[in-house]
Amino acid sequence: MSNNLLKGKKGIIFGALNPDSIAWKVAERAHKEGASLIITNTPVAVRMGETNALAEKLNTIVIGADATNVDDLNNLFIQSMEKLGGKIDFVLHSIGMSPNVRKERHYSDLDYNYLDKTLDVSAVSFHKVLQTARKLDAINEWGSVVALSYVAAQRTFFGYNDMADAKALLESIARSFGYIYGRERRVRINTISQSPTVTTAGSGVKGFDRLLDFAERDVAAWKRYCR
């Protein structure tokens, strides 16, 4: 069912790789609610994944952009405003990647070049998106920017590895940039702490089954507590 909640709104969605991606589901839902969207992902992901199929389904285009590359982000915002016919109302940052997780490096034996990459892709890219948008004045007043986080930003989930550090930084960027952009232009910047979900990025985390199990038991306990 659609309530046209986003009728007339213009959005940019980062991170839809395949139908399991959280960004994929958000894009489908936002489209259903009447939003006009630009879909974006890295040029490699666009070639290898199914991002183009999503854009076709939603009757829009894909603009390739590596979110760690400021020139790509500049081009993305400028082209998106041209294509959508005005400033952007909402942005979803649904991006995460850790070479240390991929290569199964233990948290006490991190490769620091990999760590740099983890932090750049999974956290600093959020700052780059916000800084680029603000310099271009690309987001409407009262616009909304959301990034996806995880509870490991605040509590110890050792299997989540250096992604926990990235999420802590991501949340800090949301607070610090939110203070500036919110006061200046009323642009709201938030993170949502996603529960474990079977996706390409999610399933790569060591002990993912245990995280899923923990989340399910935690929710059940809260439901009992709230009754």
Ligand SMILES: NC(=O)c1ccc[n+]([C@@H]2O[C@H](COP(=O)([O-])OP(=O)(O)OC[C@H]3O[C@@H](n4cnc5c(N)ncnc54)[C@H](O)[C@@H]3O)[C@@H](O)[C@H]2O)c1
């Ligand atoms: N799946 C979970 O259990 C879970 C839990 C909490 C938070 N999250 C977060 O949700 C977000 C989305 O992940 P997902 O689970 O949908 O997995 P996913 O693998 O489908 O999405 C990750 C996306 O990041 C993109 N990406 C990687 N490097 C990029 C770069 N340099 N520039 C632009 N895009 C890049 C990938 O191409 C991919 O589309 C991530 O931030 C992830 O950390 C996921």
